[in-house]
Amino acid sequence: MSTFLALFSRRWILTTLLALAGSALCIRLGIWQLDRLEQRQAFNTRVQAQLDAPPLDLEGDALQADLYNMEYRAISARGRFDFERQIALRNQYYGNEWGAHLVTPLIMEGSGQVILVDRGWIPAADFESGGWRQFDEPGLVQVNGVLRRPQTKAELGSRRDPTPSPGDAPLTAWYFVNLEQITGQMPYPLLGAYIQQAPQAGWDALPYRTQPELELTEGPHLGYALQWFTFAVILAGGYPLFVRHQMRRPKPQPGSVSPQSSPLPGA
Numbered sequence: 001m002s003t004f005l006a007l008f009s010r011r012w013i014l015t016t017l018l019a020l021a022g023s024a025l026c027i028r029l030g031i032w033q034l035d036r037l038e039q040r041q042a043f044n045t046r047v048q049a050q051l052d053a054p055p056l057d058l059e060g061d062a063l064q065a066d067l068y069n070m071e072y073r074a075i076s077a078r079g080r081f082d083f084e085r086q087i088a089l090r091n092q093y094y095g096n097e098w099g100a101h102l103v104t105p106l107i108m109e110g111s112g113q114v115i116l117v118d119r120g121w122i123p124a125a126d127f128e129s130g131g132w133r134q135f136d137e138p139g140l141v142q143v144n145g146v147l148r149r150p151q152t153k154a155e156l157g158s159r160r161d162p163t164p165s166p167g168d169a170p171l172t173a174w175y176f177v178n179l180e181q182i183t184g185q186m187p188y189p190l191l192g193a194y195i196q197q198a199p200q201a202g203w204d205a206l207p208y209r210t211q212p213e214l215e216l217t218e219g220p221h222l223g224y225a226l227q228w229f230t231f232a233v234i235l236a237g238g239y240p241l242f243v244r245h246q247m248r249r250p251k252p253q254p255g256s257v258s259p260q261s262s263p264l265p266g267a
Contacts, residue, residue: 012243019239023232030228037221044216047072056147063113067193071149072212075195076142077115079108083136085186090173092121094208100127102135102207103177103194105186106143114186116177116194117143120207127173135207145197146211150179 055074056062082105089101102119122135153160153176161174163181170185183190199209 016239019235023236026228026232026235030225030232033221033225033228037218037225040219040221044218047214048216050147055144058108058115059110063108063111063191067147067191068149070147071193072214073147074144075147076144077106077108077117077195078140078142079106080140081106081117081119081137082114083133085170086132087171087182088122088127088132088173089118089177090127090175094121094210097123099123100173101210102132103174105188105190106141106195107188109140113191114188115191116179116182117145118148118177118194118196118210120197120209122207126206130172143195143197144200145195145209147193148177148196148212149193151176152178152180 050070050073053070053073055076056065056070058075058077086102086104089103092099092101099121101121103116104119105114106117107114119135119137122132126132126134159175161176161178161181162171164171164185174182177194179190179192179194196211197209198211203209
């Protein structure tokens with residue numbers, strides 16, 4: 001019997017199906033890693049284009065720009081903060097210390113349009129006490145930072161912010177800058193992205209300014225893909241060799257005694 005026919009014989013059919021399923025799974029995982037690599041490359045290209053773009057002064061025609069698709073571009077805006085409608089992002093860290101970020105509407109000078117600004121981190125004790133007004137920055141301010149996209153849920157897991165019902169008190173603590181829901185509790189519309197305020201010379205007080213940590217590499221996805229494809233080849237190619245080896249092994253004759261079980265001389 002040929003090896004190919006043996007693979008689908010009654011003796012080997014179940015193992016063959018398992019080997020085929022395992023090989024197909026490895027191939028699928030390899031393709032998934034290539035998809036992840038393509039997504040990572042597209043992300044890197046998009047972000048690098050914004051990092052290379054000149055800073056955007058948010059006034060005039062820039063207010064009509066597609067800010068959502070300009071994430072990570074340097075930006076500046078001028079206006080006054082509306083501390084009465086300030087919110088906080090919970091579960092934020094500064095180094096190893098837990099706390100929150102203060103996110104405040106900025107009413108821009110001249111246009112009156114409003115954009116949210118992540119002003120930075122405060123300790124957990126201040127966040128939980130609700131004494132956020134001690135961190136007010138009154139008057140006309142110049143905000144420099146980078147544009148960030150809104151977020152509705154965690155990248156991993158199912159954590160989301162609750163949807164406020166009509167008549168509910170405005171939520172002051174959020175997990176994400178969910179612009180759609182946050183706008184629903186504001187008396188004015190918000191622009192389609194928010195600013196993460198950058199550290200500035202001479203500012204060493206709370207809230208501590210932060211910036212996103214970007215790693216513009218392709219990551220390990222190509223290496224993982226090659227590993228999965230290698231596993232698939234080993235499984236698909238090695239299994240038939242194993243079956244052929246088993247078929248070529250001499251069959252024990254009825255009544256024969258294996259060398260390991262032969263009686264010792266004089267026994």
